[in-house]
Amino acid sequence: MNMIKQPVKPAAERAPSYYSASLNFETDYPTLQGSVTVDVAIIGGGFTGIATAVELAERGLKVAVVETNKVGWGASGRNGGQVTGSLSGDEAMRKQMRNTLGDEVDDFIWHLRWRGHEIIKNRVAKYGIDCDLKHGHLHAAMKPSHMDELKASFEEALRRGMGDEVTLLDAAGVRAHLGSELYCGAIRNTRNMHLHPLNLCIGEARAAESLGALIFEHSEVLEIVHGKRPAVVTTGGRIEAKQVLLAGDVYHKLERRKLKGLIFPAMGGIVTTAPLGELAKEINPQDLAVYDCRFVLDYYRLTADGRLLFGGGCNYSGRDSRDIAGELRPCIERTFPQLKGVQIDFQWSCAMGIVMNRIPQLGKLSSNVWYCQGYSGHGIATTHIMGEIMAKAITGDLEQYDTFAACKHIKVPLGDQLGNPMLAAGMWYYQMLEKMR
Numbered sequence: 001m002n003m004i005k006q007p008v009k010p011a012a013e014r015a016p017s018y019y020s021a022s023l024n025f026e027t028d029y030p031t032l033q034g035s036v037t038v039d040v041a042i043i044g045g046g047f048t049g050i051a052t053a054v055e056l057a058e059r060g061l062k063v064a065v066v067e068t069n070k071v072g073w074g075a076s077g078r079n080g081g082q083v084t085g086s087l088s089g090d091e092a093m094r095k096q097m098r099n100t101l102g103d104e105v106d107d108f109i110w111h112l113r114w115r116g117h118e119i120i121k122n123r124v125a126k127y128g129i130d131c132d133l134k135h136g137h138l139h140a141a142m143k144p145s146h147m148d149e150l151k152a153s154f155e156e157a158l159r160r161g162m163g164d165e166v167t168l169l170d171a172a173g174v175r176a177h178l179g180s181e182l183y184c185g186a187i188r189n190t191r192n193m194h195l196h197p198l199n200l201c202i203g204e205a206r207a208a209e210s211l212g213a214l215i216f217e218h219s220e221v222l223e224i225v226h227g228k229r230p231a232v233v234t235t236g237g238r239i240e241a242k243q244v245l246l247a248g249d250v251y252h253k254l255e256r257r258k259l260k261g262l263i264f265p266a267m268g269g270i271v272t273t274a275p276l277g278e279l280a281k282e283i284n285p286q287d288l289a290v291y292d293c294r295f296v297l298d299y300y301r302l303t304a305d306g307r308l309l310f311g312g313g314c315n316y317s318g319r320d321s322r323d324i325a326g327e328l329r330p331c332i333e334r335t336f337p338q339l340k341g342v343q344i345d346f347q348w349s350c351a352m353g354i355v356m357n358r359i360p361q362l363g364k365l366s367s368n369v370w371y372c373q374g375y376s377g378h379g380i381a382t383t384h385i386m387g388e389i390m391a392k393a394i395t396g397d398l399e400q401y402d403t404f405a406a407c408k409h410i411k412v413p414l415g416d417q418l419g420n421p422m423l424a425a426g427m428w429y430y431q432m433l434e435k436m437r
């Protein structure tokens with residue numbers, strides 16, 4: 001059995017992941033019982049719900065978060081831990097937001113894409129959250145056409161004054177950073193970060209709690225009651241609020257009339273090896289998070305105790321893929337042949353919410369009931385950006401909210417039946433295009 005720093009017993013319902021096995025603190029919030037009154041009731045205890053709760057509590061509002069399972073149970077506590085500067089649907093955003101922002105659109109997107117990093121860094125420092133936060137990414141090219149994209153990103157970063165934080169590497173440059181022969185180049189970006197997402201999410205929940213927020217676990221919201229005084233209803237309780245935020249991403253089935261057909265589950269898989277000892281320094285001496293340029297990509301990094309945490313592929317059928325280790329071992333060994341036969345200690349999968357055009361979706365279900373969802377695999381920074389935007393909107397500053405809410409989204413008819421097959425077909429198409437580039 002490998003030793004893990006400060007082992008804390010995870011709750012039974014947490015997926016048996018590296019993250020749950022290396023928790024700093026397990027939550028034990030009560031189940032909602034009886035009647036509670038607050039300013040804002042938030043449905044969902046992932047990054048969207050918790051980050052918005054912190055923002056609102058910092059602004060002096062009384063907040064309650066209601067979670068079906070445990071804080072961080074969903075994608076927020078099971079992801080790759082890479083805090084990237086992508087808002088996922090950047091290109092689609094640029095096209096649509098030009099209608100509302102005109103020539104300011106490029107500046108708007110550029111500044112927003114780094115806002116999540118600032119929020120996370122400041123929050124970690126302010127509340128003393130121990131989540132293994134580190135800087136440094138490699139965005140790696142596997143063929144010359146990828147290099148063209150990277151060069152364009154690099155040049156934009158230089159134009160925007162990020163020259164101290166980005167370096168363009170050729171194949172030899174990558175080999176000086178990684179014990180892998182797989183790549184023909186990369187951008188090294190020291191503004192991007194990586195971290196232990198479950199410890200961050202729980203740390204933020206505790207920060208919200210310290211500011212007076214109420215948090216309820218094992219409390220599934222079964223209904224949102226709309227009206228002058230909206231409410232969320234669970235089996236045992238009810239929260240009345242001035243405003244409600246639905247932040248359940250792809251895991252809820254509420255408000256189907258308005259939300260059906262907008263967001264679809266894709267299953268992502270991740271494995272974590274046994275601690276690698278000296279080999280960890282050989283394969284990744286600068287402790288960088290790495291992701292490649294493909295449409296369906298591999299992404300990996302080292303954990304604080306020197307394991308390789310490796311994610312890749314994605315199942316767009318919406319069904320779970322069972323043999324994650326069997327799928328990802330060949331990808332690990334192709335990247336790092338020196339890890340052939342390495343022991344895999346943890347494997348898990350989780351659903352992420354995919355939006356057809358990849359623009360995060362936020363809007364209103366009625367005058368005082370809001371929703372915010374759909375980060376298409378780029379949610380750590382983006383949930384924190386959206387948390388700030390939603391908190392501003394709920395407290396009356398609608399400027400950024402309106403820019404996102406004006407974006408148009410494809411609503412797939414018969415979404416629950418047809419959405420995933422359409423998504424799978426779309427992904428196949430893009431992967432074919434990718435192969436031809």
Ligand SMILES: Cc1cc2nc3c(=O)[nH]c(=O)nc-3n(C[C@H](O)[C@H](O)[C@H](O)COP(=O)(O)OP(=O)(O)OC[C@H]3O[C@@H](n4cnc5c(N)ncnc54)[C@H](O)[C@@H]3O)c2cc1C
Nearest residue numbers: 044046047048068074075076080082221248252268379380
């Ligand atoms: C395998 C994988 C790898 C990823 N890697 C990265 C990465 O490296 N970098 C990155 O930026 N992003 C990554 N992502 C995406 C990122 O994790 C998500 O976009 C983000 O965590 C979504 O946060 P959320 O709070 O909106 O949703 P979630 O974290 O899924 O939380 C939603 C919560 O709502 C609760 N809920 C749902 N319905 C109800 C209800 N009716 N009542 C009460 N509670 C309810 C659920 O139980 C759940 O806990 C990854 C995702 C996956 C799955």
